[in-house]
Amino acid sequence: MSGAGRGSAARYNRRVPLRPGRPILHRHFTRDTLVWAPLTRVVSDDEQGTRLWLATGSPVIRQVSADGAGPRGMPFAQWLEEPKKIIQDVYRGPSTLKFHPRGAAYSVWWLFDPELRFRAWYVNLEEPSVTWDDGAVAGIDLTDQDLDMWVWPDRRWGWKDEDELEERLAYPDAYWVSDPDAVWAQGRAVVPAIEAGEWPFDGTWTDFRPPDDWTVPEPVTEGWDRPRQRA
Numbered sequence: 267m268s269g270a271g272r273g274s275a276a277r278y279n280r281r282v283p284l285r286p287g288r289p290i291l292h293r294h295f296t297r298d299t300l301v302w303a304p305l306t307r308v309v310s311d312d313e314q315g316t317r318l319w320l321a322t323g324s325p326v327i328r329q330v331s332a333d334g335a336g337p338r339g340m341p342f343a344q345w346l347e348e349p350k351k352i353i354q355d356v357y358r359g360p361s362t363l364k365f366h367p368r369g370a371a372y373s374v375w376w377l378f379d380p381e382l383r384f385r386a387w388y389v390n391l392e393e394p395s396v397t398w399d400d401g402a403v404a405g406i407d408l409t410d411q412d413l414d415m416w417v418w419p420d421r422r423w424g425w426k427d428e429d430e431l432e433e434r435l436a437y438p439d440a441y442w443v444s445d446p447d448a449v450w451a452q453g454r455a456v457v458p459a460i461e462a463g464e465w466p467f468d469g470t471w472t473d474f475r476p477p478d479d480w481t482v483p484e485p486v487t488e489g490w491d492r493p494r495q496r497a
Contacts, residue, residue: 281397284311284404289483291327291405291490292318292364296442298494301337303327303405304357305483306364307476315367316397316406319476322380325485326357342434354485360385363474365466366395366406371452374466376474384472387417388426389456391449396495403489407496409442411449415456417467423460425453 284290286308294302304326309317330336331348340348363376373395375388395408412434414426431449434441443449460467 284308293405293407295409295494301329307480315365318364320362321482322361323482324357326355327490328355346440369394376471382475389415391453396497398495400489403486407494411443413449415453417460421460421463
């Protein structure tokens with residue numbers, strides 16, 4: 267399930283790995299529009315993939331409507347018509363270890379409670395991520411494909427946001443998911459590893475703890491809006 271092939275490994279070998287502990291932006295796009303970008307820290311970056319740590323309370327840049335609402339607070343048709351703006355905010359979700367297998371169309375997240383006890387895995391179906399490094403600022407760029415999967419510690423699993431995917435497919439000119447069958451197929455391809463308890467669902471990294479000196483990074487105020495990086 268590493269998702270790495272010869273081509274993706276070759277692309278990796280042509281860049282300098284990101285340094286562990288370095289703050290980087292985890293930028294989510296709808297086509298070429300930036301919509302969500304939490305600031306994470308690099309756990310590791312090698313031929314297998316990139317691991318990131320997103321701590322509760324970290325800075326996040328996100329797109330909202332003019333009155334501050336997010337896209338999940340209204341029907342998609344209404345969201346498309348809303349004037350929008352980008353704001354600096356704070357990430358309030360669970361602390362999360364994110365693993366991007368090299369070249370894969372998904373990432374796997376380890377979700378932790380406030381006491382850093384492992385609670386669940388989350389499979390985020392997405393376009394293969396692309397890494398960039400501008401020196402002062404670095405990041406990983408991708409497009410989330412909405413359909414996701416919950417995986418509980420006993421390996422029970424279920425789909426998430428399939429209704430959101432279905433609703434948005436009715437607006438093909440505006441929606442960024444062009445091949446929903448491929449998204450479903452990618453999710454189903456992960457299921458055998460889940461049910462067999464194979465990597466990455468074998469318990470590895472469920473005891474992860476960030477280093478004690480990893481404070482919440484300062485917000486990125488310049489360079490966050492550079493054009494999307496594509497492979």
